[in-house]
Amino acid sequence: MDYQKCLDIVKSGKYLPENDFKKLCNAVKSLLIEESNVQPIQTPVIVCGDIHGQFYDLMKLFSIGGTLPENSYIFLGDYVDRGSYSIEVFTLLMLYKVMYPTRIALMRGNHESRQVTQVYGFYDECIKKYGTANSWRWCTEVFDYLNIAALIDGKIFCVHGGLSPEIRTIDHIRVVVKRNQEIPHEGAFCDLMWSDPDDSVDGMKSSMRGAGYIFGAKPVEEFIHINNIDLIARAHQVVQEGYKYHFDNKLVTVWSAPNYCGRCGNVACIMRVGNDLKQDFTIFDAVPESEKPVPPRTTPSFFV
Template identity: 55%
Template sequence: MSELDRWIEIAKECKYLPEHDLKVSSNVQSNSFVSFFFLPHVLFDRPKLCDMVSDILLEESNVQPVCSPVTVCGDIHGQFYDLEELFRNGGPVPETNYIFMGDFVDRGYYSLETLTRLLTLKAKWSDRIVLLRGNHESRQITHVYGFYDECLNKYGNANAWKYCCKVFDLLTIAALIDEQVLCVHGGLSPLIKTLDQIRIIDRRQEIPHKGAFCDLVWSDPEDVRTWTVSPRGAGWLFGASITHLFMEINDLKLICRAHQLVNEGYRYMFDDKLVTVWSAPNYCYRCGNVASILRIQNADEQTPVIFEAVPNTERVIPPTLTTPYFL
């Protein structure tokens, strides 16, 4: 069994990897004299998980092209056991191609294990799974809503969080299925008229507080005429006319996004030109909602698959609680 296959098996069991399997210590790497004479196995070690995934992400476009059929997924938010239920309903990787539209971490009990699970799949089958960046894949948000504290508690230091945040900085912004279906975490931006403008964004950074990059991961569709200030404090609310114009300019048939809890698991808006997909059932373990994934056979054929949360009898509930706040 290869090292990567071993990591995949560990991650399946809702376990996180030892720190040295995420990334070799930069302190050891930086002292080549000490490494050579005392830790030669470290000096010549193979790249670890975060390095492997980072190398893959560096080759991906801001608007990553994807061919159908593919299954599109919304927010997961650290609900590991429900992610496994998602795979049971949607099919395992690599038999099923997936796009996950961000917000892998925060709020749930197992953000670290959830992210590790997805990263190991990305490292093994990079062409079968696309990971988009959500507004929670950022240093500022994870420092407040759970992921930072979880890493600190489980590892005893913040190194793993730092490694993961460097991966966050490389996650792509959007995916384009068959050149006709756009997937993005949040929504549109008044600064973005064409897909080419998304392609030239410098994504290798912390998500800014404002601007096009910020809008794409923070904005929401709403019954408004054009653009309205978002109550989230970042991004915008945008309406049907904005959506239809953007789709006409870019020759799109559908926009898929996540970012908002919908109790029915998915919701079409704007003459069925935009769909919100939500993949965290019983969100925060108390909302009672169902979740969904969207099977896209082609640009004209989409099938939502509804699934419910795993019963408490089939999951391990840790004693500590996550931050009970909605953002």
């Protein structure tokens, strides 16, 4: 399979033929199976938050952050749903994964889920673009093997959502949590995908989202101390300014979907982590609608 040719197709705004898409999903799954629940990452690296099907904004992100394999990336999950180009987003990231497996790490987010994608758009997009649910099913099989977390130089812990009362150590995530499954409705795995920081909370309490927890400074300080790390980096929440530090700079939220859902008006960012572990942020705006071409169909119109 010619991955460079596939990459050119996707960058032109098209999506792959179904058979090639299946082969790509299987190739990525084979790579991910060999990776850890907590993927070790070396600096320098660029950390990116939610994308949510905003393909042209993702293309802008790479133009700002730089090309692979010259640059390394960590994506914190939520590639699909809400935006109109989830297929294109996830295809592009999977292609980079098979072409440069050590230069891009793909975390799982709460939207990389069978149940959530059937509600928030990805399932319907797969039906619309491919005519069947096969592409959605292959993607969900990949979702099950995405990394739960990453650890940059042993000092910056990266996860989609946040902390769990069931998890004190990063080793617990490595050894005990089972990732090759649908995200459960409760428990440690669920919490890592769904939880949020809150400056007004000291400990932990149930989240209004209906899954995960809201956690304050004390659990963050304990997790950092026990695991001998410097920072927790996560995504999962829209930040109008693109990023936000919490708890005396012990946790940072990174958001990479500008003008989220086409109406939030927020900027987005990428977080560069240097060899000295210093964080540097680049802010960017959404690509104007007038600059987004309508992608050509690769399936017959009667499927739409």
